[in-house]
Every structure is written in C-alpha cells, then in structure tokens.
Amino acid sequence: MHEKGLFMWSKCAKPGALALVGMLSGAVVEGPLVAVAAEAAMPAxxxxxxxxxxADQFRNAIEDIFGPTIRIGGRLDSDVRKDGLLAVGSSTISVTATGLERYDTISHAIATQVVDEKNRETLFGCKPVNVTAPDEHCAREFLSQVGRLLYRRSLTKEELDTRVQLAGEAAQTLSNFYSGVAMSLAGMLSSPNMLFRQLETEPDPAKSGKYRLTGYSKASQLSFFLWNSAPDPALLSAAGKGELHTDKGLKQQLGRMLNSPRLEQGVRAFFVDMLQFDAFDTLSKDATLYPKFTAKVPAAAQEQTLRTIVDLLLTQEGDYRDLFTTPVTYLNRSLGALYGVPIVSDLPNGAPDVLQRHVYADGDARAGILMHASFLALHSHPGRSSPTLRGKAVREVFLCQKVPDPPGNVDFTVVQDVSNPLYNTARERLGAHATEPMCKGCHKIVDPIGLAMENFDAAAGYRTSEKNQRIDASGELDGVKYRDAVGLNKAVHDNPAATACAANRLISYATGAPVPRNSEAAKSILEAFSKNAFQWRPLLSAIVTSQLLFQAPVQPQAQQAQAADTSTRKDISGESK
Amino acid sequence: MRAMKGFSLRSWSAVGVLSVALTVLLSQAAAAETRSYVVSWFHLATYSQEGDCKAINPLPEDQIRINLRMVGKTDPEIDELLKTYNGGASGNEMTNLLVNRGRINGQPVNVYSNPTSQPDPKMNTLIGKHVIGFDLDGKVAKGHSFEDPFTHEKGVDNQLAVAFGCWVGMRGTPPSRPSWGQYVWENLQENMPAWLMTLSGEDLSKDGPITVTFDRALEHASRDVNGNILVDTAFRLDPDQRSHNEFKGTIKNGSLTVEPGRFHMLADFFLITKYDFTNTHIRLDIKPTGLEGYLGGYLEWLPFYWNFANPGYTIEGMTGVDIPGLFYNLQKLADANPDPKTGFNSSISATFRLEAVPAFIVQSGAQAKN
Structure with a gap:
C-alpha cells in the first residue's frame, strides 16, 4: 500500500515524552522521524x-515554494496560545485526528495543482520521456529539489529513493507520470518532516561534549523567525555548506534576510501573534448598537495596524515606542466611516476598499495603535466597551505584566447592567463593582488604563458621553497620571516595560519558549535595542547574533543518541548535516 | 483627487463635533456651519389607508390572466402558458403575447412602446382623503386635492400617489415602505453614485435662513451591517452641474423648508434615468441621526412613464402594474403644464419621501463634465 502521508503520535516509554513516528497507511517510508516534544521532561x-x-507558516511555505497560483483551501488545525504567543504554543501541540485528515486532503489538492498542465512548465525542470509511464530520472530530479525546500534540508538517499519508488509505482498504476509524482508529493506535504520544525543537533566541534544545532536547523530557525516561512534555496545552500556556523556566514545571511522584502511578512507575523489577532476569528459586535462594524472592518482594522507597524518600524526605521503615539496610520473608507474620518479613493466603484496613508492632526485622540479598532474593538464586549479588558490587554500584551483572572464567584451584575440608572458610565459601574474586596486589587491596576479609552465605544467609534453623561477619561499608569487617551499613549510610550516587553516577546517568538528570568542574553538584547534607538531591525539582529535563536534544545539521553546519529547521516548532496 | 483643503464636511452628530471651514463649496461660502449628508431613501411618499381604493388592483398573476384573455386566450390555454412563465425574461410564447398585446390596425405591437394600442383598463386610483405632499398650486380644487395627514395642509397635490396608490406594491404607510419603492431604491443605490446634500447656515440648531444643496457623488453609497446606508462615509463631489441643485430656505423649529425651485438629479440609466421636478417644495426635519421629510413638485409624466415602460414586462410580472393602465392613469391625473398640442397636462404633481444620513463630502479635483 502506498503512503498517504499519514503519521501518528505514539507515547514513548519515557513518561511525558512524545515521539513522532512517520507512518504509512501500510508501509513506513521514512523510518522513524524522531523528535521529542518532551513537555514534562524539560524546563518550561x-x-x-x-x-x-x-497555519500561516504552512501557507507561506507552500506559496514560497510553488508560487502564489497554488490555492490552499481548507482550514488547518488551530494554533494554541501559551505565555502570550502562539509561537510558544506551537511547541506543545500536535495534530488532531481531524487535522490530520485535513492536512492529507490539502496536500493532495496542492500536489494535484503542482503537477497540473499549466504549472508543469514552471515547476518541473524536466519532462518525462513518456508521460504515461514512470520516469525515474525526472521524478528524482523534481522530488529532490522540492523535497529539500519542503523538509528544509536535503533528503537522505533512503528518503529520496523511497519517494521516487512511490512515484514510479503510482505512475505505473495510474498510467500517468505526473499523477505518480503527485501521489508522492502529497505524502511529503503531509509528512511530519514538513509539518513540524525539528531542531536537530550535532556535536559542537568548538565545545567538546556540547551540541549545536545543525546548519539546516539554524536555517529554519532564521527563516521562520525573520520571514515566517521556510528557508529559501540560498539559505539552505549556506546551511549545507556550514556557513551558518561562522560569524561571517551568519552575518551575510542575516543582512540579506533583514533587507529582503520578505522581512515584512515576518514582522507582520510576529505582531499578528503578539497582538492576538487570531481572536478576530470569533469577534462579533451587536449589529443594532454598532451598525458601522461591517464585515469588512475586522480585516481592515488588522491591516491598519500592521501597515502602521511596518511603515514605522521597517520603512521609516522608527522607534518602537512611537507606535503608541504615531499620528500616521492607514485607513480605508470602511474604517473612515467607523472612525469619523473622511477617506475617499480614486479607484473605480466596486474596486477593493484599499487603505491609504492618513495623518491625524496634532493631539488627535486616535493617534497610536492602542486607538485602532484592532485593539479597542478586540478588547471589548459585543455590546459594550470594557475598560477592564482594555486595561488588562495593555498590561499583558504591551507591558508583559500578567493580570490574574477573576475569581470564579465574582458577581459581575453591576458592571454588565448598562441600563442601571444609578450608574451611567463605565467608570461609575466599575467604581461600584470594585468596592468588592476580591475585585479591588486587579481593577486598580487595569481600570485606570482602560478608562482612558472610554471615549471609544466597543466598535472603536468616538464618543464624548455615555447615557448623556460626559465621559471622564482620566487615569493613571504606574504613577503617571493623564487626562485622556492622548496621555495614556504617552505614558505607555515612556514606560520602560513597553520596550522590555517587546524585546522579550520577540525573543520568545524566536525561540518558542519564555525568556528565562534574569537571562543575561536577554538583558544584552534589550541594551542593544535601547542603544539603537529602539529600532526593529537592530533588535532582530541582536536576537539572531545572541545565539539564543540557535540554542540547542535540552536533550534527553535517547535523543542525544539520535542526534549523534543524525550528525553522521549524509544527505544526498553528500553534505554533512 | 485634489487634497482636501480644509474642505471636509461632516455632520455634527454622534461621532463628535468637527468645526467645518467651508470656503469653496459652490455658492454658500462663508456659512458658519455646514452639515453634509448622503441620501439614504428617496421614493414616492405613500400613506395607504383602509378603504382608500375602490378595490386593490389585480395581483401579477391575475393581471397576466386578464391580459392574456385580452389577446384571445382561453383559461385552459392560459394555465398552460403560465407553466412556462419565466419570471420576466424574454423569449417564450407568453412573453411575446404579453409584450405584443397592443393592436394597431389589427396587428400586434409592443404595448409598452404603444400604450394606447390597448384600451384603457381603468385601473383603480386613490379615492381616500389623505396623501402626503404640498399644496403646489395654492388651490383647494375638487377632485384631485387632498389633505396631508401630518401637516394637515389642505389642497395637497400628489397625483402620482393617486395614480399608483391602488397597486399592492405601491402601498405603504410610514414608517413602512412600499415594497416596489424598496426594490427600486435599493437597486438605484447599488447602481448609481450616491446623492449628497449639504445644509449651510449661521447656526443650524436655531431658526434662520439656510441653503440646501443636492449633488451627486463620484462614489456609490456603502451599506452598514443592517443593510442601511453607512453613516459617516466620505464621498467626492461630482462636479457635473447637471445634478447640482441649490435652494434657499428657512429653518423653523428644527424643520427646514425652501423657496420653490427646480430639482434635477441624474439617477440610474436602467431603472430611473433622472428625477426632474419643477416648483419643488421641500420639508425636512433636522435630526441628530440625519434628515427626514419630503420633496415634492411637478414631474413630466411622459418621461417618467418611460422608466416603467422600458422594463415593462418585468415590472408587470413583479408588481402587477398594468403598464398601459399606468399610462392612462398618469395622462388622466396629470395636473399641470397643459400641452397645447395634445390638450393633456404634461406634468403631474408628486411628493417623494426623502431621508439622509450624515456623511463627509470632499472636493473632487476632476474637471466639470459640463
């Protein structure tokens, strides 16, 4: 029976450790893949x-390898947030049974498109002698090239032989060379080698008894960190030649990647993760109360923030802190209507509602990303704003300060009942609620932040009053008092925790693990961030060169043995891994 | 597009207060306050009441049966033909029979193009006491004068409402809207550029003089979550002067009225090509959420008829309005501008419900088309 890309998790004998085993629906083709997620056995x-x-990395990788014409339908397994990031959660999740079926279906759909007549000329470097029969030479050439990009390393001889054999057998059965290749390719696309990033190690020749990441693993770390996608051929080539183990080679690749247009994709991915934009999938607003929050708004709101970030951090090479105060943003007509800003377009009627640059006047309360719908609406309830959710989000997302969840037995009636004539504004409702001792502590640290945003309703529309009572937007953040959202923006901008949080989040995003307390490497990175006027590229560079990104995973004995084995494994190019 | 030069206009409603510097817009320069709007509803004002028709005109299928009998078809034949009814598309036998049911010299002709090729079916018209509108001619005449149910003004002239008032799809009482009106306006909104309005005056919250303008936008209106026109959207002003209208008026107790004038707005070439009123009267309430009220005057009824005749077969199938019957109603009820050649009045009094919601208007850098 031929491989259908199926694989499964099986429990290792070692408690808490999970081994991923490549499987066929019948015959194993790739042997045991090998990796240890090792949740319980390792420090957090x-x-x-x-x-x-x-899901985005999978899509980006497919698009980068096969081009944008390949359509990737279906919904992949959802990601899990841990320690504030999906990137951290990605190291603790597997593939569900239904997810596996979806990957299998999607992989076959992709493979079918790749071998489609209209794509062959572009994606195949060779032609079979006879299209109705197997052609080992052409299959080997195609699968070795594509396999290297999909697995982010060169295939071993055994892996490639098996793939070529599968393509041949399928071609024979189906009387079609391309259908045979598609079968084999689909298996690779849903293989754990594709779906999982495995950090492989090898003995470090510079440090006796220590291990280091293989060049290919370093390439993957670099590429997914900076580009949110698989390594390109140039990076894989440098990895294969061992250049990523040298300062010169690493800096060369780092410089190339930091100046690549694909860096924007990586920066966007980080902020999508950090700002928790995945929550937009389930965001809803009361249509009666917020009729302007149309179906176009959620996507536009995210894009507004991402464009603002990319413009400031990459195009302008600006100061990260200015994200909280910048008057420059990007709006389309839908957002313009929501915000009360006149935005028109020269494009014909019916054309996409594109975002365009907009600069708020001095002192406008809408300056800064905290006043975007991507923050204000996301951290509100469907039918009312929430100073508590907003304040909590500022603390957790931008200052990396964990706010405890409320106790299970709290009575929220006073806060939720917006029709109570005794309390006209959110400030009054929260004031009444916070008299309960069990609530007081947390509300004290979040409400003064969120109340400063009360001039913005749950859909991010501007308002000056609630139930005919003028809104008092004054508040305080860590001892800094302000009158309104403009003051809050400045307070966050000037708060040292904001830059430390950004740096630490980015480190976590890069490594897939929380930053250890008192990490000297993290301190050095933060210093570099500060020394470089809180610019983003220098921060990315500092993380890469700190070697935190290339830190070898803690290895149980079993995997060390495996690592020693992979260190001697030769790939088909003859390059040592 | 030219940059907005302190020229953006917006409402002073819910989204906050924005002082508007208006220096260039048309002729109402130096106004201390200008509010801008996009028209969100414009259709024949209806005030349908029990007993205001001798009988309701036939529904679509009944009217089709009547018309097929007119061309000699028996009921069993009609039953068979109705099985082929395809909702208004052309090409089948029933379509040909209905479209060409007119007779000139015994030969079939297109009845929509030649409405008098069919005898007057004497469709029912309104006989009630009330219609919404204005006293356009200053006379309280017998036979075609009514009372406005809201202002209680006597001698109200709205013969268009009388002509249409007994077809089901044309009936409705505020706040409900006639279903045909809903269909027409929703389609117009999707297919034509938005209509814009501005109000300018010293202080629009107080009594005093006011200037009201109407223009077309370059953009179409957008919809909100509930399918209504999206509030606070920005539009560029179409410099085409054919759809520029300006009225001088007065605000009193939060409502505005204007000095009569001409109202000419291009609409959509497919459904309603244009609205062209003379002796236009306007009455609008100024609310925080927008404008609500009425616009009335005299329409040339024959051009208005062609808006119905052109898609006549579709309209008959959808609404039951017998198109030649409508022609005869309009001809009989027209009440202004007698044509010496034909002896018929060429214009008919009409009042439309007008609603508008706050919007931004920005100047377009495009050259005027005319």
Whole structure:
C-alpha cells in the first residue's frame, strides 16, 4: 500500500515524552522521524525541539515554494496560545485526528495543482520521456529539489529513493507520470518532516561534549523567525555548506534576510501573534448598537495596524515606542466611516476598499495603535466597551505584566447592567463593582488604563458621553497620571516595560519558549535595542547574533543518541548535516 | 483627487463635533456651519389607508390572466402558458403575447412602446382623503386635492400617489415602505453614485435662513451591517452641474423648508434615468441621526412613464402594474403644464419621501463634465 502521508503520535516509554513516528497507511517510508516534544521532561523555558508549523507558516511555505497560483483551501488545525504567543504554543501541540485528515486532503489538492498542465512548465525542470509511464530520472530530479525546500534540508538517499519508488509505482498504476509524482508529493506535504520544525543537533566541534544545532536547523530557525516561512534555496545552500556556523556566514545571511522584502511578512507575523489577532476569528459586535462594524472592518482594522507597524518600524526605521503615539496610520473608507474620518479613493466603484496613508492632526485622540479598532474593538464586549479588558490587554500584551483572572464567584451584575440608572458610565459601574474586596486589587491596576479609552465605544467609534453623561477619561499608569487617551499613549510610550516587553516577546517568538528570568542574553538584547534607538531591525539582529535563536534544545539521553546519529547521516548532496 | 483643503464636511452628530471651514463649496461660502449628508431613501411618499381604493388592483398573476384573455386566450390555454412563465425574461410564447398585446390596425405591437394600442383598463386610483405632499398650486380644487395627514395642509397635490396608490406594491404607510419603492431604491443605490446634500447656515440648531444643496457623488453609497446606508462615509463631489441643485430656505423649529425651485438629479440609466421636478417644495426635519421629510413638485409624466415602460414586462410580472393602465392613469391625473398640442397636462404633481444620513463630502479635483 502506498503512503498517504499519514503519521501518528505514539507515547514513548519515557513518561511525558512524545515521539513522532512517520507512518504509512501500510508501509513506513521514512523510518522513524524522531523528535521529542518532551513537555514534562524539560524546563518550561527550554528551547523546544519540535514545533508545528502554524497555519500561516504552512501557507507561506507552500506559496514560497510553488508560487502564489497554488490555492490552499481548507482550514488547518488551530494554533494554541501559551505565555502570550502562539509561537510558544506551537511547541506543545500536535495534530488532531481531524487535522490530520485535513492536512492529507490539502496536500493532495496542492500536489494535484503542482503537477497540473499549466504549472508543469514552471515547476518541473524536466519532462518525462513518456508521460504515461514512470520516469525515474525526472521524478528524482523534481522530488529532490522540492523535497529539500519542503523538509528544509536535503533528503537522505533512503528518503529520496523511497519517494521516487512511490512515484514510479503510482505512475505505473495510474498510467500517468505526473499523477505518480503527485501521489508522492502529497505524502511529503503531509509528512511530519514538513509539518513540524525539528531542531536537530550535532556535536559542537568548538565545545567538546556540547551540541549545536545543525546548519539546516539554524536555517529554519532564521527563516521562520525573520520571514515566517521556510528557508529559501540560498539559505539552505549556506546551511549545507556550514556557513551558518561562522560569524561571517551568519552575518551575510542575516543582512540579506533583514533587507529582503520578505522581512515584512515576518514582522507582520510576529505582531499578528503578539497582538492576538487570531481572536478576530470569533469577534462579533451587536449589529443594532454598532451598525458601522461591517464585515469588512475586522480585516481592515488588522491591516491598519500592521501597515502602521511596518511603515514605522521597517520603512521609516522608527522607534518602537512611537507606535503608541504615531499620528500616521492607514485607513480605508470602511474604517473612515467607523472612525469619523473622511477617506475617499480614486479607484473605480466596486474596486477593493484599499487603505491609504492618513495623518491625524496634532493631539488627535486616535493617534497610536492602542486607538485602532484592532485593539479597542478586540478588547471589548459585543455590546459594550470594557475598560477592564482594555486595561488588562495593555498590561499583558504591551507591558508583559500578567493580570490574574477573576475569581470564579465574582458577581459581575453591576458592571454588565448598562441600563442601571444609578450608574451611567463605565467608570461609575466599575467604581461600584470594585468596592468588592476580591475585585479591588486587579481593577486598580487595569481600570485606570482602560478608562482612558472610554471615549471609544466597543466598535472603536468616538464618543464624548455615555447615557448623556460626559465621559471622564482620566487615569493613571504606574504613577503617571493623564487626562485622556492622548496621555495614556504617552505614558505607555515612556514606560520602560513597553520596550522590555517587546524585546522579550520577540525573543520568545524566536525561540518558542519564555525568556528565562534574569537571562543575561536577554538583558544584552534589550541594551542593544535601547542603544539603537529602539529600532526593529537592530533588535532582530541582536536576537539572531545572541545565539539564543540557535540554542540547542535540552536533550534527553535517547535523543542525544539520535542526534549523534543524525550528525553522521549524509544527505544526498553528500553534505554533512 | 485634489487634497482636501480644509474642505471636509461632516455632520455634527454622534461621532463628535468637527468645526467645518467651508470656503469653496459652490455658492454658500462663508456659512458658519455646514452639515453634509448622503441620501439614504428617496421614493414616492405613500400613506395607504383602509378603504382608500375602490378595490386593490389585480395581483401579477391575475393581471397576466386578464391580459392574456385580452389577446384571445382561453383559461385552459392560459394555465398552460403560465407553466412556462419565466419570471420576466424574454423569449417564450407568453412573453411575446404579453409584450405584443397592443393592436394597431389589427396587428400586434409592443404595448409598452404603444400604450394606447390597448384600451384603457381603468385601473383603480386613490379615492381616500389623505396623501402626503404640498399644496403646489395654492388651490383647494375638487377632485384631485387632498389633505396631508401630518401637516394637515389642505389642497395637497400628489397625483402620482393617486395614480399608483391602488397597486399592492405601491402601498405603504410610514414608517413602512412600499415594497416596489424598496426594490427600486435599493437597486438605484447599488447602481448609481450616491446623492449628497449639504445644509449651510449661521447656526443650524436655531431658526434662520439656510441653503440646501443636492449633488451627486463620484462614489456609490456603502451599506452598514443592517443593510442601511453607512453613516459617516466620505464621498467626492461630482462636479457635473447637471445634478447640482441649490435652494434657499428657512429653518423653523428644527424643520427646514425652501423657496420653490427646480430639482434635477441624474439617477440610474436602467431603472430611473433622472428625477426632474419643477416648483419643488421641500420639508425636512433636522435630526441628530440625519434628515427626514419630503420633496415634492411637478414631474413630466411622459418621461417618467418611460422608466416603467422600458422594463415593462418585468415590472408587470413583479408588481402587477398594468403598464398601459399606468399610462392612462398618469395622462388622466396629470395636473399641470397643459400641452397645447395634445390638450393633456404634461406634468403631474408628486411628493417623494426623502431621508439622509450624515456623511463627509470632499472636493473632487476632476474637471466639470459640463
């Protein structure tokens, strides 16, 4: 029976450790893949050995390898947030049974498109002698090239032989060379080698008894960190030649990647993760109260923030802190209507509602990303704003300060009842609620932040009053008092925790693990961030060169033995891994 | 597009207060306050009441049966033909029979193009006491003068409502809207650029003089979550002067009225090509959520008829309005501008319900088309 890309998790003998075993529906083709997610056996902040590609990473990789014409339908397994990031959660998740079926279906759909007549000329470098029969030479050439990009390393001889054999047998059965290749390719696409990033190690020649990441693993770490996608051929080539183990080679690749247009994709991915935009999937607003929050708004709101970020951090090479105060943003007509800003377009009627640059006047309360719908609406209830949710989000997302969840037996009636004539504004409702001792502590640290945003309703529309009572938007953040959202923006901008949080989040995003307390490497990175006027590219660079990104995972004995084995494994190019 | 030069206009309603510097817009320069709107509803004002028709005109299928009998078909034949009814598309036998049911010299002709090729079916018209509108001619005449149910003004002239008032799809009482009106306006909204309005005056919250303008936008209106026109959207002003209208008026107790004038707005070439009123009267309430009220005057009824005749077969199938019957109603009820050649009045009094919601208007840099 031929491989259908199926695989399964099986429990290792070692408690808490999970081994991923490549399987066929009948015959194993790739042998045991090998990796240990090792949740219980490792410290929480250890570099994880295995991370599942996020849905976006899978899509980006396919698009980068096969081009944008390949359509990737279906919904992949959802990602899990841990320690504030999906990137950290990706090291603790597997593939569900239904997810596996979806990957299998999607993989076959992709493979079918790749071998489609209209794509062959572009994607195949060779032609079979006879299209109705197997052609080992052409299959080997195609699968070796594509396999290297999909697995992010060169295939071993055994792996490639098996793939070529499968393509041949399928071609024979189906009397079609391309159908045979598609069968084999689909198996590779849903293989754990594709779906999971496995950090492989090898003995470090510079440090006796220590291990280091293989060049290919370093390439993957770099690429998914900076581009949120698989390594390109140039990076894989450098990895294969061992250049990523040298300062010169690493800096060369780092410089190339930081100046690549694909960096924007990576920066966007980080902020999508950090700002928790996955929550937009389930965001809803009361249509009666917020009729302007149309179906176009959620996507536009996210894009507004991402464009603002990319413009400031990459195009302008600006100061990260200015994200909280910048008057420059990007709006389309839908957002313009929501915000009360006149936005028109020269494009014909019916054309996409594109975002365009907009600069708020000095002192406008809408300056800064905290006043975007992507924050204000996301951290509100469907029918009312929430100073508590907003304040909590500022603390947790931008200052990395964990706010405890409310106790299970709290009575929220006073806060939720907006029709209570005794309390006209959210400030009054929260004031009444916070008299309960069990609530007081947390509300004290979040409400003064969120109340400053009360001039913005649950859909991010501007308002000056609630139930005919003028809104008092004054508040305080860590001792800094302000009158309104403009003051809050400045307070966050000037708060040292904001930059430390950004740096630490980015480190976690890069490594897939929380930053250890008192990490000297993290301190050095933060210093570099500060020394470089809180610019983003220098921060990315500092993380890469700190070697935190390339830290070898903690290895149980069993995997060390495996690592020693992979260190001597030769790939088909003859390059040592 | 030219950059907005302090020229953006917006409402002073819910989204906050924005002082508007208006320096260039048309002729109402130096107004201390300008509010801008996009028209969100414009259709024949109806005030349908029990007993205001001798009988309701036939529904679509009944009217089709009547018309097929007119061309000699028996009921069993009609039953067979109705099985082939395809909702208004052309090409089948029943369509040909209905479209060409007119007779000139015994030969079939297109009845929509030649409405008098069919005898007057004497469709029912309104006989009630009330219609919404204005006293356009200053006379309280017998036979075609009514009372406005809201202002209680006597001698109200709205013969268009009388002509249409007994077809089901044309009936409705505020706040409910006639279903045909809903269909027409929703389609117009999707297919034509938005209509814009501005109000300018010293202080629009107080009594005093006011200038009201109407223009077309370059953009179409957008919809909100509930399918209504999206509030606070921005539009560029179409510099085409054919759809520029300006009225001088007065605000009193939160309502505005204007000095009569001409109202000419291009609409959509497919459904309603244009609205062209003379002796236009306007009455609008100024609310925080927008404008609500009425616009009335005299329409040339024959051009208005062609808006119905052109898609006549579809309209008959959808609404039951007998198109030649409508022609005869309009001809009989027209009440202004007698044509010396034909002896018929060429214009008919009409009042439309008008609603508008706050919007931004920005100047377009495009050259005027005319």
């Amino acid at each position: 902040n250890a570099t994880p050995a295995l991370k599942r590609l996020t």
